[in-house]
Amino acid sequence: MQTHEAGCLDEQVIAYICEQLTITGYCVVSDFLPELVINALYLEASSDVRLNFKQASIGREQLQQVNTSVRSDSIAWINGQSESQRLFLKLMENLRIEINRRLFMGLFDYESHYAHYGQGDFYKRHVDAFKGNSNRLLSSVVYLNADWVKADEGELLMFHDEQVSPFLIVEPIFNQCVIFLSEQFPHEVRAAKRDRYSIAGWFRTNNSIGGQIDPPR
Numbered sequence: 001m002q003t004h005e006a007g008c009l010d011e012q013v014i015a016y017i018c019e020q021l022t023i024t025g026y027c028v029v030s031d032f033l034p035e036l037v038i039n040a041l042y043l044e045a046s047s048d049v050r051l052n053f054k055q056a057s058i059g060r061e062q063l064q065q066v067n068t069s070v071r072s073d074s075i076a077w078i079n080g081q082s083e084s085q086r087l088f089l090k091l092m093e094n095l096r097i098e099i100n101r102r103l104f105m106g107l108f109d110y111e112s113h114y115a116h117y118g119q120g121d122f123y124k125r126h127v128d129a130f131k132g133n134s135n136r137l138l139s140s141v142v143y144l145n146a147d148w149v150k151a152d153e154g155e156l157l158m159f160h161d162e163q164v165s166p167f168l169i170v171e172p173i174f175n176q177c178v179i180f181l182s183e184q185f186p187h188e189v190r191a192a193k194r195d196r197y198s199i200a201g202w203f204r205t206n207n208s209i210g211g212q213i214d215p216p217r
């Protein structure tokens, strides 16, 4: 599928995402971002030391803890510090608005981070949101790996409930994007044989209390 100018996602891509979310709750899109944007993000992720990747933790806010038996990747939050990040956030904002317009999902905002899985790094089976217990509604992962081949492994495995075999295996191919309902699908990242870069993100509801907007992360 092709995208056009840098400022917005292709209408057909948006329609496809919304349709698949309605039918199955997930979708995989190839050639997701405009070339200019994905190339800039790839360069930033793979070569920019300013990003300052940190060991990822699990849980939120005060309950956050580093647990390398669950996940061993490193992350850098996307905060709009570079032109490529700003372009990416603009496109995801465009997608948020379009999904709300078509599916009435009430997505309030989007938080995202780069993730770097070094050789052998993994993220064990987990869900991104526990039913009724989180404001993450929709998960997205965009992959930034040029020339990925099957032998590199590092696939995302998606499961239905407690099932042992994945119903979907996603290779972390350059500019491929997977989007899925956060509460619905347990998933895991298999260890890769080489560096694996991605942007993981979550569209959230607003669980604010007393006028205080729910903090990100």
Ligand SMILES: O=C(O)CCC(=O)C(=O)O
Residues within 6 Å of the ligand: 115, 123, 128, 141, 155, 156, 187, 188, 189, 198, 200
């Ligand atoms: O990188 C992936 O394929 C998935 C990452 C993931 O599950 C997460 O960050 O929650």
Ligand SMILES: [Fe+2]
Residues within 6 Å of the ligand: 126, 127, 128, 187
């Ligand atoms: Fe996840």
